[in-house]
Amino acid sequence: MPAERNPSPKPIAEWQDAFDFVEQVRLRPGMFVRNGSVQELSTMLFGYSVALLVHGVDEEFVFDPAGGPFAQWLSHEYGWSMATGWARAIEHYLPDELPLEAFFRLLDEFRASVASQPEPSLEAH
Template identity: 55%
Template sequence: MTAAPGERPKPIDQCQDVQEILDQIRLRPGMWLRQRSLRDLQSILFGYGVALDVHGLDEKFEMGPVGPFAQWIEARFGWPMALGWAVAIEKHADGEEPLEAFFRLLDEYRTI
């Protein structure tokens, strides 16, 4: 889960969408997430989704606790999503760091 060679963080106000923000979090997870917590990441993304709704912004947002990303994980692995994708990934990481597992799954999801 390392950045590509030469890839540097950019100011958050230069990000165009949630996917670019996730790319920035991947570059510097310690700046964004206490103890690299997936639940903190899910909370950040929940707030992002709420802000989109409140401000009437039209952005494809797939990262809600039970949104398209969670539905894909549930369909792909059969993991329950009652508590959101963060808990499901943490529970099924099988020794892999949960944040690394998240980004691995995110990369796979982005290819579909």
């Protein structure tokens, strides 16, 4: 099950990871992305990943456009090509859905899937 979402906006100083950023976008998409553009969201998340690398922040980044855990899950779960990234895949494979709404629906599915997987054992075999 996905982490419980806070229904009200949080100040940037309280954001802890990319998921906090994405949840703020969910609450106020018009403030962050023009016209509900999932491409623009993907570009912003790419910038987030660059900032992590530049500043040496140790945070697992799941939104890498073509090879991160979210893209890998979409490819495995739905058989989608990630050659042009998850944002383009959402637009291509779900043409009848609003792309940003589709992203959040898929993100919720991804988070539920990850949450239902057992934790890897730390014991040596």
